[in-house]
Amino acid sequence: MATVNPHKFTGVYTSIDGEYSSLSTKSLVPGTSVYGEKLVKVGQDEYRIWSPRRSKLAAAIRKGLTEMPIQPGSKVLYLGAASGTTVSHCSDIVGQNGVIYAVEFAPRSARDLVQLAAARTNIIPIIEDARHPTRYAPLVSGTIEVIYQDVAQPNQAGILIENLKTFCSFGAWGMLAIKARSIDSTTSLNEVYNKEISELANRGLEIVENIDLEPLEKDHRFIVCRVTEDMT
Numbered sequence: 001m002a003t004v005n006p007h008k009f010t011g012v013y014t015s016i017d018g019e020y021s022s023l024s025t026k027s028l029v030p031g032t033s034v035y036g037e038k039l040v041k042v043g044q045d046e047y048r049i050w051s052p053r054r055s056k057l058a059a060a061i062r063k064g065l066t067e068m069p070i071q072p073g074s075k076v077l078y079l080g081a082a083s084g085t086t087v088s089h090c091s092d093i094v095g096q097n098g099v100i101y102a103v104e105f106a107p108r109s110a111r112d113l114v115q116l117a118a119a120r121t122n123i124i125p126i127i128e129d130a131r132h133p134t135r136y137a138p139l140v141s142g143t144i145e146v147i148y149q150d151v152a153q154p155n156q157a158g159i160l161i162e163n164l165k166t167f168c169s170f171g172a173w174g175m176l177a178i179k180a181r182s183i184d185s186t187t188s189l190n191e192v193y194n195k196e197i198s199e200l201a202n203r204g205l206e207i208v209e210n211i212d213l214e215p216l217e218k219d220h221r222f223i224v225c226r227v228t229e230d231m232t
């Protein structure tokens with residue numbers, strides 16, 4: 001029988017089943033598997049297994065993330081939500097007092113995201129292009145504390161900076177999964193990562209974490225950064 005213990009990050013859990021240990025989140029909507037993930041019932045609570053092979057945030061935690069800005073009650077802007085795999089775990093973590101504004105522009109994925117949001121009232125789906133934050137700014141209310149970005153586009157740092165400028169102030173966090181091969185397929189991985197990271201640092205963002213996601217995600221870096229000066 002599985003046991004579940006709190007992880008050092010509030011809202012994240014470690015499930016132990018025999019010799020296997022997995023990350024999990026406590027489900028906001030018990031009885032529902034979002035993308036086929038395993039459900040573990042402990043007493044009245046249900047936990048959803050969170051695989052680092054399905055989610056770069058879970059991979060970053062597995063690879064030693066030390067700062068986890070997404071916490072119970074957080075107000076998050078999530079860029080590149082796809083069908084909502086990672087968004088659903090973030091929704092579990094932030095709980096009913098938090099909110100995830102989830103931006104996705106591909107119609108097929110957006111349909112799944114809208115369905116997910118129907119069952120989870122802390123997800124606000126936004127069918128828009130993350131490169132144009134002013135278009136969806138009217139849909140976002142209050143201050144955003146964390147922007148999570150996983151859009152697999154050229155100029156990932158630039159997209160994060162534009163969104164931080166639009167929605168965030170001093171002390172806000174940026175989390176960025178850099179996919180090197182979407183940015184440049186010829187230059188070395190390190191050159192691609194360093195260029196994106198320098199762009200963030202040159203805008204005054206403090207680089208708090210820089211995690212290589214190999215072998216869980218090929219050619220990906222996970223960056224956590226923080227707004228330390230006025231970005232306008």
Ligand SMILES: C[S@@+](CC[C@H](N)C(=O)[O-])C[C@H]1O[C@@H](n2cnc3c(N)ncnc32)[C@H](O)[C@@H]1O
Pocket residue numbers: 054055056079080081082083084085086087103104105106109128129130131150151152153
């Ligand atoms: C790697 S997938 C995201 C996976 C997701 N973050 C997860 O962990 O569940 C990248 C997504 O970003 C979306 N995307 C790419 N460029 C975008 C843009 N400019 N605006 C909004 N979504 C974008 C793609 O359609 C795709 O669904």
